[in-house]
Structures are given as C-alpha cells and as structure tokens.
Amino acid sequence: MEILFNLAEKEFSNHPERSNRYVKLTRSISTRYNITLPHYWRGRFCKKCNSFLKPGANLRVRLSxxxxxxxxxxxxxxxxxxxxPKQD
Ligand SMILES: [Zn+2]
Incomplete structure (x- = not known):
C-alpha cells in the first residue's frame, strides 16, 4: 500500500496518468482484501474520477x-x- 502510494506520488510530476493507475490499483486491492486505506491516502484521490490529487496541482482545499x-x-x-478534531 505504502509503496504504491509513494510510486503514485513520485510519478505524478512526470506521468500524472500513471498516478491515476496506481490509485485504481490501490483501490481495487483495498476492496478485494477489505483493507482500510491508510489515512494519508484518504483525500489524496478523487472518488469520482480516481485521479491522484496533489494540493496546489489539481486539488484545491478550502476551509469554510x-x-x-x-x-x-x-x-x-x-x-x-x-x-x-478528535478528542479520544
Ligand atoms: Zn475528479
């Protein structure tokens, strides 16, 4: 999981479309083996189009x-x- 994430992160600058493949791969793995995605993965890809999201590149985060x-x-x-904020 972590390896895939790092690969996606690394490939993003050069090959954004490859990162999207890693996202799909990771999601299918987590679904098949019923693994919860690590916290750092959440919010790092689009649930709709499966794109790998990088803040400042193709992700806009806003606090409202x-x-x-x-x-x-x-x-x-x-x-x-x-x-x-979690309080446990
Ligand atoms: Zn999207």
Whole structure:
C-alpha cells in the first residue's frame, strides 16, 4: 500500500496518468482484501474520477467554517468533510 502510494506520488510530476493507475490499483486491492486505506491516502484521490490529487496541482482545499472542501480540478467533483478534531 505504502509503496504504491509513494510510486503514485513520485510519478505524478512526470506521468500524472500513471498516478491515476496506481490509485485504481490501490483501490481495487483495498476492496478485494477489505483493507482500510491508510489515512494519508484518504483525500489524496478523487472518488469520482480516481485521479491522484496533489494540493496546489489539481486539488484545491478550502476551509469554510468547520468544513474542509476539496475540489478535484480534473472533474470538478467537490468533497466536503466536516472538520472535527478528535478528542479520544
Ligand atoms: Zn475528479
């Protein structure tokens, strides 16, 4: 998992389309083996178009109130996450 993520990160600058393949691969692996994606993976790809997302490149992160909205600049899909600091 971690290896795939690092590969996707590394390939992004040169071959964004390869990164997207790694995203698909990782997602299919996690579905097949019922593995929860590591925290660093979440929010790093678009759930709609499976693009690898890099903040500042094709990901726009905005804080609005207690929500974090992430917009994928590849397909325009926006994910809104309620920002609640964990207290456990
Ligand atoms: Zn997208």
């Amino acid at each position: 109130g207690d929500c974090i909205s992430r917009k994928c600049l590849e397909c325009g899909h926006t994910t809104r996450v309620l920002y609640t």
